[in-house]
Amino acid sequence: MESVGCLACHSIGEQTKVRDLRGSSYDMAPELTRVGSKVTPDWMFEWVRNPRHYNPTTKMPNLRLTEGEARDVTAYLSTMKDGRTQVEKNLELSSPVTIRRGEGLIREYGCSGCHLIPGMEKEGRVSVSLSNFGRKRVEEMDFGDTKVPHSWHDWVSNKLKNSRVFQTDRIVQKMPVFAFNDDEIARIRLFLLSQTKDQPDTRYIQAFDLKQQQIETGRKIAYQYNCRQCHQLENEGRYISAIIDDPAFLPPIITGEGKKVQEPWLRDFLKNPSAAGSPNTIRPWLKTRMPTFSLTDAEISALTKYFLGLSNQELEVRDYRAFQPDPVLLPVGKSIFTDFQCIKCHPAGNAAPKPGEATTSDLAPNLTKARDRLKPEWIVEWLADPNKLQEGTRMPTFFPDGQSPLPEVLGGDARKQMTAIRDYVMSIGQPARTQMSAR
Amino acid sequence: MNCRSFALAALLIACAGVAAAGDVTGKISFSGNAPKPARIMMNADPVCVKQHKTPVVGEEVVVNTNGTLKNVLVYVKEGLGSRKFDPPAGKLEFEQKGCQYTPHVLGIQVGQELEIVNGDPTLHNVHSLSKENAQFNVAQPKQGMKLTKKFDKPEVFKVKCEVHTWMGAYIGVFGHPYFAVTSDDGSFKLKNLPAGDYTIEAWHEKYGTQTMKVKVAAGGAATADFKFEGK
Ligand SMILES: [Cu+2]
Numbered sequence: 001m002e003s004v005g006c007l008a009c010h011s012i013g014e015q016t017k018v019r020d021l022r023g024s025s026y027d028m029a030p031e032l033t034r035v036g037s038k039v040t041p042d043w044m045f046e047w048v049r050n051p052r053h054y055n056p057t058t059k060m061p062n063l064r065l066t067e068g069e070a071r072d073v074t075a076y077l078s079t080m081k082d083g084r085t086q087v088e089k090n091l092e093l094s095s096p097v098t099i100r101r102g103e104g105l106i107r108e109y110g111c112s113g114c115h116l117i118p119g120m121e122k123e124g125r126v127s128v129s130l131s132n133f134g135r136k137r138v139e140e141m142d143f144g145d146t147k148v149p150h151s152w153h154d155w156v157s158n159k160l161k162n163s164r165v166f167q168t169d170r171i172v173q174k175m176p177v178f179a180f181n182d183d184e185i186a187r188i189r190l191f192l193l194s195q196t197k198d199q200p201d202t203r204y205i206q207a208f209d210l211k212q213q214q215i216e217t218g219r220k221i222a223y224q225y226n227c228r229q230c231h232q233l234e235n236e237g238r239y240i241s242a243i244i245d246d247p248a249f250l251p252p253i254i255t256g257e258g259k260k261v262q263e264p265w266l267r268d269f270l271k272n273p274s275a276a277g278s279p280n281t282i283r284p285w286l287k288t289r290m291p292t293f294s295l296t297d298a299e300i301s302a303l304t305k306y307f308l309g310l311s312n313q314e315l316e317v318r319d320y321r322a323f324q325p326d327p328v329l330l331p332v333g334k335s336i337f338t339d340f341q342c343i344k345c346h347p348a349g350n351a352a353p354k355p356g357e358a359t360t361s362d363l364a365p366n367l368t369k370a371r372d373r374l375k376p377e378w379i380v381e382w383l384a385d386p387n388k389l390q391e392g393t394r395m396p397t398f399f400p401d402g403q404s405p406l407p408e409v410l411g412g413d414a415r416k417q418m419t420a421i422r423d424y425v426m427s428i429g430q431p432a433r434t435q436m437s438a439r
Numbered sequence: 440m441n442c443r444s445f446a447l448a449a450l451l452i453a454c455a456g457v458a459a460a461g462d463v464t465g466k467i468s469f470s471g472n473a474p475k476p477a478r479i480m481m482n483a484d485p486v487c488v489k490q491h492k493t494p495v496v497g498e499e500v501v502v503n504t505n506g507t508l509k510n511v512l513v514y515v516k517e518g519l520g521s522r523k524f525d526p527p528a529g530k531l532e533f534e535q536k537g538c539q540y541t542p543h544v545l546g547i548q549v550g551q552e553l554e555i556v557n558g559d560p561t562l563h564n565v566h567s568l569s570k571e572n573a574q575f576n577v578a579q580p581k582q583g584m585k586l587t588k589k590f591d592k593p594e595v596f597k598v599k600c601e602v603h604t605w606m607g608a609y610i611g612v613f614g615h616p617y618f619a620v621t622s623d624d625g626s627f628k629l630k631n632l633p634a635g636d637y638t639i640e641a642w643h644e645k646y647g648t649q650t651m652k653v654k655v656a657a658g659g660a661a662t663a664d665f666k667f668e669g670k
Contacts, residue, residue, distance in 0.1 A: 340562065340578065340580045341562035341580050344484070344561075344562050345601065386576070387574065394566065396576040397576060398577075398578045398580065400575075405580065405584060
């Protein structure tokens with residue numbers, strides 16, 4: 001549970017560090033403290049192995065658990081029970097009167113507003129429209145028996161704090177109690193204030209050109225799949241850091257991904273992230289894994305454009321197989337690579353280190369994959385200042401203040417030396433992709 | 440303030456009082472159980488192994504033969520007011536030797552130069568985990584390579600090597616020259632403190648910090664003995 005990353009989204013008991021760092025009053029996924037009392041082990045096993053199999057629209061991604069891992073997770077979750085014993089209740093399940101009363105209550109409370117209930121698909125809206133709510137006058141607001149000051153802001157704040165606050169003997173209120181925190185209330189209130197039928201002044205309307213629209217589409221998908229729970233993206237997120245002690249195990253900052261990785265690699269990776277033994281595996285020894293979100297091609301294309309846009313790159317898929325190392329620089333790059341002892345951290349194989357050799361957090365990405373993954377121009381930028389691109393990275397700079405430690409190589413020209421290293425790195429390993437597949 | 444510009448005798452005495460300085464001395468005693476020094480396995484890098492004939496142990500807790508604690512950073516925490524101090528001209532040296540840092544704990548003044556040297560024929564990198572000062576992470580792939588750094592803000596931070604995980608050291612940066620690190624006898628001396636009331640703090644990487652208030656009288660000296668205890 002801890003190693004694959006379940007706790008990034010699910011909280012257990014008092015363990016709410018990720019939620020707290022995120023600053024929200026709720027989690028993205030259900031709390032699991034008593035899940036053993038709710039579902040059967042068989043169901044749980046099937047669910048954790050492939051959530052989409054049971055519910056095609058669930059937000060829970062596939063963690064690619066092996067059968068053994070799934071069994072272990074199920075065994076652990078099955079112990080998460082509360083002490084209450086189920087009291088046998090005398091339920092009159094077949095009484096037509098009870099059934100009718102139940103249906104009435106379900107309609108009255110508008111359960112079908114959120115849940116899909118057979119026979120109630122066409123129920124329509126269960127509560128009032130908010131489309132002009134920002135213009136709602138105080139005289140139209142019912143303050144019940146409360147002493148809440150008569151203003152739009154006070155009514156909304158109190159309603160969001162406790163949705164039943166204005167309830168009286170005569171007027172029943174049915175909006176659920178959401179337990180928003182103050183920050184969330186302020187955000188929702190601001191949103192509601194914006195809900196008017198007024199035409200905003202044109203100065204305040206942002207016109208998106210096609211490129212901006214495409215970036216915006218991808219940005220929405222990134223929010224929808226909650227990338228920020230684990231990754232830092234546009235200076236937000238990485239909430240999982242609340243439960244990961246070693247920064248070396250943190251999921252990467254992906255704001256600059258469009259500048260960093262080749263588009264075909266990104267597509268393959270998003271389709272099938274780090275599948276064991278797949279050519280995409282960069283750190284095969286890591287247990288925490290990027291889940292499989294089963295993204296559609298359209299979603300992947302939108303995300304790709306979003307990342308390219310964030311890095312001010314052309315929104316197009318390029319082919320990198322034509323890259324040719326400079327024949328003069330290549331051997332120089334190889335000798336600098338040896339001089340810098342890059343191999344000390346960047347392994348050449350896929351094996352986890354032997355005990356006593358080094359811990360897994362000491363290993364850097366396998367460079368045999370670089371040629372099919374990294375953009376050539378990015379490698380040079382990375383070598384110049386790794387911390388600028390990936391804050392807190394363990395990769396040191398070999399060129400502090402743009403100065404090379406090897407004055408005798410290539411006339412001491414740091415930029416040329418970085419290019420030479422790049423050319424060598426791009427030549428390590430065999431190309432995995434021989435043909436661009438159609439998209 | 441120029442004391443000679445005052446004619447009154449009473450003021451002369453007052454001025455002399457400010458100028459008079461005293462030393463704060465003390466020792467860091469240790470009681471209780473210290474953790475058994477952990478053996479450092481350097482197998483990840485044969486170059487490191489080759490440099491040691493005897494087993495190497497960690498320096499997290501070093502108890503001296505006289506029952507005192509080594510590598511404790513002692514410094515004036517409060518009491519200097521808004522006084523400003525120019526950094527000394529000389530460089531301090533911080534070396535990577537035998538795949539360990541020397542010294543293990545180092546104090547330096549704001550603005551003073553620190554020369555970081557690689558004394559080993561292997562790749563090291565110095566990664567500062569500073570919060571107040573800009574972080575740096577510089578590789579030194581060749582023996583004899585040097586790097587000079589200065590720090591702007593007072594703080595104590597860790598430095599580590601990403602190639603050799605066992606390598607770690609601490610650097611304390613201070614806005615004044617009143618700091619010291621205990622060595623093999625566990626004693627320290629903060630020299631020439633102007634007369635006044637001070638809070639002295641002792642910091643240890645495992646056992647945390649302790650503070651003590653001392654009064655340095657005009658021309659006098661003061662003692663600050665600390666006691667750290669192992670669990
Ligand atoms: Cu090292």
